[in-house]
Amino acid sequence: MYRAQILGTGSYLPKDVVTNQDLEKTLDTSHDWIVQRTGIHQRHIAAPEEKTSDMGTIAALQALEMAGISVDQLDFIICATTTPDRTFPATAVKIQANLGLKKGFAFDLQAVCSGFVYALSIANNFIQQGQGRYGLVIGAEKMSSIVDWSDRSTAVLFGDGAGAVVVGAAPSEGSDKDRGVLGTYLHSDGSLEDILYTDGGPSSSEDVGKIKMNGREVYKHAILKMGAALEEVLEKHHLTSEDIDWFVPHQANERIIDALADRLKFPQEKIIKTGALQANTSAATIPLALDAGVRDGRIKPGQLILIDALGAGLAWGAALIRW
Ligand code: ACO
Helix, strand or coil, X not given: CEEEEEEEEEEECCXXXXXXXXXXXXXXXXXXXXXXXXXXXXXXXXXXXXXXXXXXXXXXXHHHHHHCCCHHHCXXXXXXXXXXXXXXXXXXXXXXXXXXXXXXEEEEECCHHHHHHXXXXXXXXXXXXXXXXXXXXXXXXXXXXXXXXXXXXXXCCECEEEEXXXXXXXXXXXXXXXXXXXXXXXXXCHHHHHHEEECCECCXXXXXXXXXXXXXXXXXXXXXXXXXXXXXXXXXXXXXXXXXXXXXXXXCCHHHHHHHHHHHCCCHXXXXXXXXXXXXXXXXXHHHHHHHHHHCCCCCCCCEEEEEEEECCCXXXXXXXXX
């Protein structure tokens, strides 16, 4: 038996930084309002010619380097994104081409902010089924391309970037002492589509549309549903929050993370937060946060990591990983 072990992480953030003070010049907003409501101080914004695949490729190369895996060893690439380069083909095949890989298979996964949790779950299933030995799981987003920059209620929340992990087949004894993905728990409820969506798409408006959101409703569901997913993981694995070394949640809003931490009694020292400097990069937030935690030495081999996300759909989920 095998399961997917994370062997390397990588990240990319565009050079251009837009601060809250920069946004004050074009929007009726303030640094204090944004920080108080979200914890966000700045976000990275991609250059016009910079595509989601460009960001994903750089993050992927870093992850491969850390893993010590060559491009030729890859069997699959999954790119979680809601901002693909093109409606088709998938951004993942562009990344495959950028890497110079001509074998295996590559595809995109659309679960918006939960995309990385969904993609990791699928990668783990491929590895468990013997459909691949090594794979890339990428979250890459150019959210700036679907933000309505005149809408202060959403424009302040998002940023661009990419994170990637290399997964490899690790021997499994079928116990939670194994290293790798120990469990993934996915959920969605399409009846909540109208609280967060883009007002466009190929089959409806023939364009991509811009983000529309009922912030209060999203906030309420995020705490309820991400909290329930965390409880589900702890219960299924007979754990308490004290057993978890690092809680790495989707980085939409510091208030959501703090409310979850209170509910599950995670001390602040066990939470990896990147939202202040990166804002919400949708599917990229969790792999970006994992990479930050690995590179600064917080995340170490053998530790238990709990990831948790919610986004449009609504789609949400959590996963338990032994590093
Ligand atoms: N600057 C200043 N004032 C603003 C801004 C802004 N950027 N945006 C909204 N306001 C105003 C509103 O117009 C409103 O004014 P009014 O009282 O005169 O009508 C007032 O601030 C309060 O607005 P609310 O929307 O009620 O503010 P709230 O306290 O709910 O905070 C926020 C808004 C930050 C969006 C919050 O609801 C939230 O974080 N929701 C979660 C949304 C989210 O994270 N979405 C990301 C995608 S989903 C995900 O990743 C989980």
